[in-house]
Amino acid sequence: MEAGGAFLENEFDDEDISVVVTGKESRWQKRHYVDARRSISSLGAYVSAYPHSGEAWDGGAVSDKRTDYLGSEWITLYDRMTSHAVISAFNMLAGIFEQAQAVDETKNRPFVVSHATPAALAILLHDWRIWKDARKWKLFPVNSAILPMAALLIFIDTWDDFKRKGPSSPVNVDSFDIHRSGASVKITWRSAETFEREKVKYQAYRTALRNRAFRMTIKAGAASVR
Numbered sequence: 138m139e140a141g142g143a144f145l146e147n148e149f150d151d152e153d154i155s156v157v158v159t160g161k162e163s164r165w166q167k168r169h170y171v172d173a174r175r176s177i178s179s180l181g182a183y184v185s186a187y188p189h190s191g192e193a194w195d196g197g198a199v200s201d202k203r204t205d206y207l208g209s210e211w212i213t214l215y216d217r218m219t220s221h222a223v224i225s226a227f228n229m230l231a232g233i234f235e236q237a238q239a240v241d242e243t244k245n246r247p248f249v250v251s252h253a254t255p256a257a258l259a260i261l262l263h264d265w266r267i268w269k270d271a272r273k274w275k276l277f278p279v280n281s282a283i284l285p286m287a288a289l290l291i292f293i294d295t296w297d298d299f300k301r302k303g304p305s306s307p308v309n310v311d312s313f314d315i316h317r318s319g320a321s322v323k324i325t326w327r328s329a330e331t332f333e334r335e336k337v338k339y340q341a342y343r344t345a346l347r348n349r350a351f352r353m354t355i356k357a358g359a360a361s362v363r
Contacts, residue, residue, distance in 0.1 A: 159216050169235035173227055175200060176234075176254045177261070178208035184258070184283050185275035196250045207274060211261070214270075226261035230254060259287035263294045265338040268345065282348040292353040295342045296322050298335070307331060309360075319352030325360050332359035 164170055179197035182204045188194075197204075214223045233253045237246050262271055262279055271277035281288035299308040311323040326332035339357045346353070 159218065161216075165212060167231075169231045169238060170227065172234045172238075173231040173257070174208045174212065175204070176250070177226065177230055177257050178204045178211065180254050180258050181207045181261075181274065181276060184280060187275075187280065188283070197254075210270070210274065220264070220267055222261050222264035222267050226257040229260060230257035255284065255286055259284060259290045262287045263290040265291075265295065265341045265345070268341055278345055278347040280348050281346050281350060285350065288346050288349065288353070291342070291345055292320070292355070295338055295345075296324050296355050296357065298326075299324070319349075319354065321352070321354040321356070323356040325358055327360055329359035332357070 165174065176197040179200065180194060182201065183194045185203065185207075211223050211227070214220045215227055218224070230253055233249055236242060237249050261267070262276060262284070268277050271279075279287050279291060296308075296310075299306040299310055301307060307327055309325045309327065311325055313322045314320065326335065336357065339355060342355060
């Protein structure tokens, strides 16, 4: 998704053709996307204010300028098809809202507020490519005490390149340890050249989380050239 129309451009194989993929405004007029936008933007505004423990999120009942600002920022990224994290977060949450809008789903609606919306914000923040923007939104470094799901997802996503599609994994997971003080993983890229391109995310991860309940350490390197 981050490539926009790159797939079609490659299919045409014509340097004079440029394909731009954008979202339609009609998406944001659908009730389940309207509700998803309000809910996730409200939670984002709450978290960005770094609230003290004891202050409760209102569940999106009251909007303010910051809520509107974040919603506008995220809709722009979605419509430009430039962030798979934003697209995935909204699609997941909107889908849950759509199901919850059924008359017989009343009893399950609290789950949307208490679990689905925090999960959607975690998905939105998990990709290191969004962190530059997230700093502007005052959502980076991610506050692990308020968004523990986001902290865990960021930790996992940063080192899970071994699951990339292809005939063989580009990464070896040398060790993965869970202990009293937290979790640590050590990985080795098979290609030093590829690791050089990828190591920016490991550097970014060092400052990605704050207020951690426990350590989550990633050690990454490249295989020695023999």
